[in-house]
Amino acid sequence: MELLKTGAAGTMESGDIYVEVDKGAGGVEIELQSTVASLYGRRIKEVISEVLKEQGVSSARITANDKGALDCTIRARVATALLRASEQGDSGWWKK
Amino acid sequence: MKNNIGHEIDQKLLDRMNFGLYGRDKDPRTAEKGKVHDSKMVASIEEAIKRSGLRDGMTISFHHHFRDGDQVLNQVMEVIAKLGIKNLKLAPSSLTAVHAPLVEHIKNGVVTSIESSGCRGTLADEISHGLMDTPVVFRSHGGRASAIADGRLHIDVAFLGATVSDEYGNASGTCLDESVENAAECGSLGYAKVDAQYADKVVIITNNIVAYPNAAGGIPGNQVDYVVKVDSIGDPAKISAGATRFTKNPRDLMIAEKAAQVIINSGYFKDGMSLQTGTGGASLAVTRFLTDAMLEQGVKARFALGGITGQMVKLHEMGLIDTLLDVQDFDVEAASSLRRNPNHHEIDGNTYASPFDRTAAINQLDVVILSALEIDTSFNVNVLVGSDGIIRGAIGGHPDTAAGAALTVIVSPLIRGRIPCVVDKVSTLCTDGALCDVLVTDAGVAVNPRRPEVAEALTKAGIRVTPIEQLKADAEAVVGKPDDLPFGEKVVALVTAPDGTVIDVVREICDND
Numbered sequence: 198m199e200l201l202k203t204g205a206a207g208t209m210e211s212g213d214i215y216v217e218v219d220k221g222a223g224g225v226e227i228e229l230q231s232t233v234a235s236l237y238g239r240r241i242k243e244v245i246s247e248v249l250k251e252q253g254v255s256s257a258r259i260t261a262n263d264k265g266a267l268d269c270t271i272r273a274r275v276a277t278a279l280l281r282a283s284e285q286g287d288s289g290w291w292k293k
Numbered sequence: 294m295k296n297n298i299g300h301e302i303d304q305k306l307l308d309r310m311n312f313g314l315y316g317r318d319k320d321p322r323t324a325e326k327g328k329v330h331d332s333k334m335v336a337s338i339e340e341a342i343k344r345s346g347l348r349d350g351m352t353i354s355f356h357h358h359f360r361d362g363d364q365v366l367n368q369v370m371e372v373i374a375k376l377g378i379k380n381l382k383l384a385p386s387s388l389t390a391v392h393a394p395l396v397e398h399i400k401n402g403v404v405t406s407i408e409s410s411g412c413r414g415t416l417a418d419e420i421s422h423g424l425m426d427t428p429v430v431f432r433s434h435g436g437r438a439s440a441i442a443d444g445r446l447h448i449d450v451a452f453l454g455a456t457v458s459d460e461y462g463n464a465s466g467t468c469l470d471e472s473v474e475n476a477a478e479c480g481s482l483g484y485a486k487v488d489a490q491y492a493d494k495v496v497i498i499t500n501n502i503v504a505y506p507n508a509a510g511g512i513p514g515n516q517v518d519y520v521v522k523v524d525s526i527g528d529p530a531k532i533s534a535g536a537t538r539f540t541k542n543p544r545d546l547m548i549a550e551k552a553a554q555v556i557i558n559s560g561y562f563k564d565g566m567s568l569q570t571g572t573g574g575a576s577l578a579v580t581r582f583l584t585d586a587m588l589e590q591g592v593k594a595r596f597a598l599g600g601i602t603g604q605m606v607k608l609h610e611m612g613l614i615d616t617l618l619d620v621q622d623f624d625v626e627a628a629s630s631l632r633r634n635p636n637h638h639e640i641d642g643n644t645y646a647s648p649f650d651r652t653a654a655i656n657q658l659d660v661v662i663l664s665a666l667e668i669d670t671s672f673n674v675n676v677l678v679g680s681d682g683i684i685r686g687a688i689g690g691h692p693d694t695a696a697g698a699a700l701t702v703i704v705s706p707l708i709r710g711r712i713p714c715v716v717d718k719v720s721t722l723c724t725d726g727a728l729c730d731v732l733v734t735d736a737g738v739a740v741n742p743r744r745p746e747v748a749e750a751l752t753k754a755g756i757r758v759t760p761i762e763q764l765k766a767d768a769e770a771v772v773g774k775p776d777d778l779p780f781g782e783k784v785v786a787l788v789t790a791p792d793g794t795v796i797d798v799v800r801e802i803c804d805n806d
Contacts, residue, residue, distance in 0.1 A: 233680070233681075236775035237711060238776075
């Protein structure tokens with residue numbers, strides 16, 4: 198998947214995560230702010246990296262502002278931001 | 294020697310019995326007949342501080358009956374700092390988020406140690422990051438009151454805010470004088486009564502001086518040295534902010550309703566019972582859901598104890614609770630009831646919860662409902678340190694009442710946001726799990742294995758009892774297993790049990806990258 202522009206998904210509501218992605222300067226760069234950083238910061242970055250891998254993204258800059266989202270929410274928001282950035286629309290990835 | 298009417302009184306007899314003779318040996322302290330003597334009024338906080346003899350290294354105290362609305366502590370500390378007094382021990386009954394200015398006083402060496410029930414906001418955050426060299430000492434309300442009474446916590450000067458006072462220092466948190474405007478009522482001065490009784494010097498700070506006698510209760514003038522009138526002492530509207538707000542959160546209400554069912558079927562819901570509800574939305578709301586069952590089953594409570602709420606007052610006025618024993622008020626309705634209702638009584642911190650007094654009110658308690666930040670699979674409770682490792686609560690009466698009550702019910706959501714509340718091991722131990730009998734969450738009820746008869750009663754009533762390990766696993770299945778908090782080595786606080794022994798320490802928190 199190639200990122201063509203900036204894509205965003207999510208909200209700043211409690212229990213959600215707001216994610217912005219763009220192509221970046223090569224490699225994967227994750228900038229995370231989280232209300233639960235000390236307990237789940239490592240895990241949130243892990244989940245983001247997993248989604249990037251699943252979507253075949255090797256170059257991306259991700260800015261995420263987390264308000265205690267669960268793993269399933271984080272996966273959905275990151276995947277949606279990636280799809281918006283790549284202008285692919287709904288590829289049906291979520292049905293798999 | 295002869296007395297005024299010529300009776301012979303032998304000097305040798307007086308010497309032997311160690312008495313003086315009336316008239317000849319008049320005690321110069323005796324008040325003059327018919328004279329209205331000097332009042333205890335002083336012109337300013339500064340003058341009160343100077344006259345109290347406060348100097349470097351002493352211990353000062355305040356009360357937290359105005360909770361988030363308190364304006365006394367910051368006013369006094371500002372003057373103390375201006376006077377250049379340093380190295381003080383600050384020993385208030387508790388600290389709230391409004392006390393953030395203390396950070397500067399600590400940095401400037403005005404305050405070098407703190408003893409309190411709890412701590413919140415900016416100050417708590419700084420302390421958790423290692424602001425102070427001497428660890429903060431956290432005591433329960435009963436623990437503090439007993440430590441003051443037996444001298445382990447000696448207070449040199451107590452600065453006590455009062456809604457009204459007369460010029461002799463008869464001071465109260467309620468106001469009987471209807472002509473007084475701007476009476477900032479906080480209700481019971483229960484914790485402050487202990488300070489007034491035992492501190493070397495007592496300064497009353499009020500915004501209303503009423504004519505003698507102020508007979509509203511509270512602090513008796515014979516324990517008071519100075520009275521200061523200031524413009525404002527507190528905002529009563531903020532008494533019920535923070536930990537004691539009236540919840541509309543549907544999850545809190547659901548937990549409260551379930552907790553009420555647990556109590557009703559626990560075997561302790563009987564005519565003549567007694568109860569207490571601690572801070573926190575769900576805990577305070579339990580009272581509401583007990584009302585119908587009390588009416589239906591003809592159950593009246595003999596007394597309600599502790600932090601009194603408007604809900605408790607409502608039940609009292611409906612005739613469902615005979616007596617309110619009030620050490621502090623959690624809202625304005627409760628504060629005004631203390632003035633209004635003759636069977637609503639103000640009690641001091643030792644009468645409430647001294648761990649060493651077997652006749653303290655807590656030992657008469659049947660049911661207490663308490664909150665938790667975390668509870669672990671051994672039913673140990675943390676009410677002091679947040680999930681981020683930062684101090685954000687207070688011990689309050691938690692371990693006191695848990696130890697005294699026949700049935701201790703802990704209410705907590707299973708998770709808060711992504712934070713699990715039922716865990717393997719609490720980050721900070723405040724109340725021993727052996728004292729906590731039932732846990733009520735939004736996802737199930739667990740009963741301490743030490744209380745099989747309670748589990749049996751609940752099961753018989755159709756309330757499903759889940760092993761606490763299962764609740765912990767359910768929480769973890771939703772939120773995942775959290776990493777360990779990045780605690781450092783430095784101890785920033787001692788957590789004490791009611792008897793004054795150390796039950797845990799809080800270490801400094803290190804920020805992640």
